[in-house]
Amino acid sequence: MLAVTILGNNSALPAYDRHPTSQVVTLDDNLFLVDSGEGTQQQLVKYRIRWSRINYIFISHLHGDHYFGLPGLLHSMGLLHRENELHLFAPAPLKQILDLQLEAASNQLSYPLHFHPLEGEGVIVQNDKFKVTCFATKHRIPCWGFRFDQVRAPRRVNPEKAIEYGVPAAFYDRLKWGENYTTKAGEVIENEWVTNPGVKPLSYAYCADTIYDEELIEKVKGVDLLYHETTYLKDLETRAAMRFHSTTNQAARIAKNANVGRLLIGHFSSKYDKLEVFEQEAIEVFPNTSLALEGVTFRAPLK
């Protein structure tokens, strides 16, 4: 299962009650927080995300609208007596800022916070369930995008067969990941008797802040869901380039050429009151585009 819940979709300045960038990515049982603009903890509460379950945080770059909500979130996790390890992937200078803030507050976090500085490109997390890769985007300061891949597709349960062999529904989640079921009588039900192979592992790529950059196409090739920033409408291509941002058409061109399943667009400039035109312009180039609206969860593949 792959889903992305939008907590903020605006660029730097507060406007129209839109919040700066932050997203929760759900990949099967794992919750990842991607960027953490000011107000992220309030948004997590508002949209009832179980944030104690977030064990990985990824920060793309150190413009304030992508991380000024992080210190509050980390401190609140401490106030709530979190004990689980938390892994934070971010540009190196953030470490000293967080350390100084903790020292100034005379605080110690209740949980182990592992800081992993982003350097170069490549795999940054890998286990038997998922793999996270970081890649460079072209922005005014060092900036990274992230790609989340299921390592293998979950198997598809065949309910008729499962019932026939007496496997309870509560065990279906474990069937998906290849486990055999043992009945109370001690009989082993082999996984492949009651499941079919999964089709294709799911993948999501988050393109952070970036100028239009065709090198991104290879990096996000074929993902089921792509987030690409669209700070400006297509008529402001020159301004976008000057500020190392992208337009609607440019984001859609990346999506089209990378042959992705679905495109999410966000990071809208505060100069825009209404957002519908963003979607219209992107759809001209790549039909399966959605606005990254706050509070909405986007799934891939679409049902």
Added chain:
Amino acid sequence: MLAVTILGNNSALPAYDRHPTSQVVTLDDNLFLVDSGEGTQQQLVKYRIRWSRINYIFISHLHGDHYFGLPGLLHSMGLLHRENELHLFAPAPLKQILDLQLEAASNQLSYPLHFHPLEGEGVIVQNDKFKVTCFATKHRIPCWGFRFDQVRAPRRVNPEKAIEYGVPAAFYDRLKWGENYTTKAGEVIENEWVTNPGVKPLSYAYCADTIYDEELIEKVKGVDLLYHETTYLKDLETRAAMRFHSTTNQAARIAKNANVGRLLIGHFSSKYDKLEVFEQEAIEVFPNTSLALEGVTFRAPLK
């Protein structure tokens, strides 16, 4: 004119859509921001405060719920091309944190930011209109309260006399501060012909975070409006003391013994859903008490 607009009234953890501590103090033509918890810039927009007019910011201490909204605010002021000087009074360690954040973003502010580290007690700003004093409160880390005093009471315009002498209403604000009016014919109308002396300069004291501390009484003596934290209800006096916070009754006792005009209470613990009991308990000791509700502006003296 003295008014306090509440932007946030909650303690550290986000809860019930209440925000962490922040207030705007209006003293005649001057706007001061006092503390700046996460989300302050959103709250300034929501409550339509003209934040370009804030030239002084005071930060009581470096627990995140009192300053994590400051970096976003300072950066946004830059994005809005602010040019006026901004004076920031705060505990010394904040300087390095702000500098590192600007450096990491490769940003330069568009305006001069003057950082004044808080040290000791005494007058920190004084001009012919107002005086600001800081005083120590007793908290887990170094913490300051602030007292805002009109230097002199504005004179009271006598409208009958002003009309008789032909002074236009648009000039009344300047009459209040002692100016003479010169008619188009060149005749000087002496200020005292059309005004009466002001009664008493107005004053406001902000008691930040503090354990119950009778030394505060002398520091806030006789102010027209007092803000005192009440993190807990009166039954949790022991917990309040352990955490260097105060209860309803304790805040009200300070107000009563300091003989203030009106008491505002805030910094409510996230454990409390409803706030009415805070007011009820404080009123038992000091009747003229109000809850510091978000978005509400409190004036002194009461009309």
